[in-house]
Amino acid sequence: MHELGIVFHIIKTIEDVAAEQNLTRVSKVVLEVGEVSAVIPEYLQDCWQWACRRSPLMNGSVLQNEIIPAVTYCESCGKTYETVKHAKVCPHCGSEQTYLLEGNGVQIREIEAE
Amino acid sequence: MEFKTTEIKERVLADNNEAAARTRERMRQSGTLLVNLMGSPGAGKTSVLLKLIERLGTQYRIGVMEADVDSDVDARTIAATGTRVIQIHTGGLCHMDADMVSRALASFGVEDLDLIFLENIGNLVCPAEFEIGADVRMMILSVPEGDDKPLKYPLMFSVSDVMLVNKIDTAPIFDFDFDAAVVRARSLNAQIVCVPVSAKSGRGFDEVVQFLRMRLDERRQMHENN
Ligand SMILES: Nc1nc2c(ncn2[C@@H]2O[C@H](COP(=O)(O)OP(=O)(O)OP(=O)(O)O)[C@@H](O)[C@H]2O)c(=O)[nH]1
Ligand SMILES: [Mg+2]
Ligand SMILES: [Zn+2]
Ligand SMILES: [Zn+2]
Numbered sequence: 433m434h435e436l437g438i439v440f441h442i443i444k445t446i447e448d449v450a451a452e453q454n455l456t457r458v459s460k461v462v463l464e465v466g467e468v469s470a471v472i473p474e475y476l477q478d479c480w481q482w483a484c485r486r487s488p489l490m491n492g493s494v495l496q497n498e499i500i501p502a503v504t505y506c507e508s509c510g511k512t513y514e515t516v517k518h519a520k521v522c523p524h525c526g527s528e529q530t531y532l533l534e535g536n537g538v539q540i541r542e543i544e545a546e
Numbered sequence: 547m548e549f550k551t552t553e554i555k556e557r558v559l560a561d562n563n564e565a566a567a568r569t570r571e572r573m574r575q576s577g578t579l580l581v582n583l584m585g586s587p588g589a590g591k592t593s594v595l596l597k598l599i600e601r602l603g604t605q606y607r608i609g610v611m612e613a614d615v616d617s618d619v620d621a622r623t624i625a626a627t628g629t630r631v632i633q634i635h636t637g638g639l640c641h642m643d644a645d646m647v648s649r650a651l652a653s654f655g656v657e658d659l660d661l662i663f664l665e666n667i668g669n670l671v672c673p674a675e676f677e678i679g680a681d682v683r684m685m686i687l688s689v690p691e692g693d694d695k696p697l698k699y700p701l702m703f704s705v706s707d708v709m710l711v712n713k714i715d716t717a718p719i720f721d722f723d724f725d726a727a728v729v730r731a732r733s734l735n736a737q738i739v740c741v742p743v744s745a746k747s748g749r750g751f752d753e754v755v756q757f758l759r760m761r762l763d764e765r766r767q768m769h770e771n772n
Binding site (some may be wrong): 434437438441442445446453454455459460463484520528537538539540541542543544546 | 672
């Protein structure tokens with residue numbers, strides 16, 4: 433439930449990039465949201481418009497969320513599988529010696545700006 | 547002018563990791579141990595703190611950072627013990643991030659302290675997601691919350707070094723199964739240290755104090771060898 437904090441964080445990051453590259457207006461932000469990142473994309477959208485109105489650089493920009501599927505790796509059999517479907521237990525061999533490969537993070541992929 | 551696409555490829559928590567690393571370094575430099583105390587609202591964070599101050603306060607110089615959305619009730623309680631305390635307001639946010647902690651530590655001053663506790667926001671989800679650069683992550687699960695919490699909030703149990711099961715004095719009233727909670731927590735985190743405690747009766751605190759003393763001695767030795 434810290435979507436608003438994350439949105440502020442994203443805006444701050446983009447403001448830094450914009451200052452560096454002399455960008456004055458951002459029209460779109462593409463975000464990669466991990467499937468098990470505990471960030472809820474709908475909440476992000478809710479916070480987005482509200483937070484962007486406070487920033488001249490960001491005002492009116494669109495947030496596009498790309499969901500990155502969560503993948504778990506099994507140390508016992510070396511295969512990977514969908515985390516959300518099978519959680520900690522490997523569906524190939526039943527082992528619990530598994531760890532999350534990806535799908536836990538949030539990353540800004542790119543922005544469209546002038 | 548045309549809109550052009552700029553690749554960013556920046557982790558949203560990258561800043562956070564950097565600030566956490568800064569805090570870790572600051573603690574090492576000053577020979578101070580930082581403990582991040584987490585748990586649901588009402589789990590007993592402040593009560594446990596009071597017990598730990600009582601047991602460790604004569605031997606170690608302790609500071610407390612109280613994070614709250616918008617009050618200073620806990621900070622007053624801690625201040626009444628004569629302990630140095632700083633109140634941090636998160637302004638509505640549900641967790642402390644590493645940058646907030648780093649800035650708070652800078653104004654708090656850490657050089658003359660051996661041990662700093664951060665009482666995090668009462669929340670079993672968010673604080674687990676923000677590594678703040680603590681040396682010890684201590685979470686409190688209280689008996690009335692139920693022994694199924696590791697199943698429902700796995701991340702908190704995965705990132706913690708210590709799980710205190712507080713309010714163990716109320717176990718007969720609630721059907722809390724301590725062993726089941728431990729098995730569930732350990733399936734997420736094999737190394738987690740689990741201690742049943744009661745901030746009311748003081749039960750279990752010998753073990754917690756011993757654990758913290760060990761970590762404090764390690765930190766002190768590391769500092770002296772530098
Ligand atoms: N029976 C019993 N009650 C306890 C124990 N520890 C705390 N309590 C009670 O639980 C209530 C909440 O305790 P706090 O220490 O304020 O909990 P907290 O986690 O700091 O709460 P917040 O800061 O509001 O999130 C208080 O009424 C305490 O007296 C315990 O070991 N046994
Ligand atoms: Mg409290
Ligand atoms: Zn949060
Ligand atoms: Zn397998």
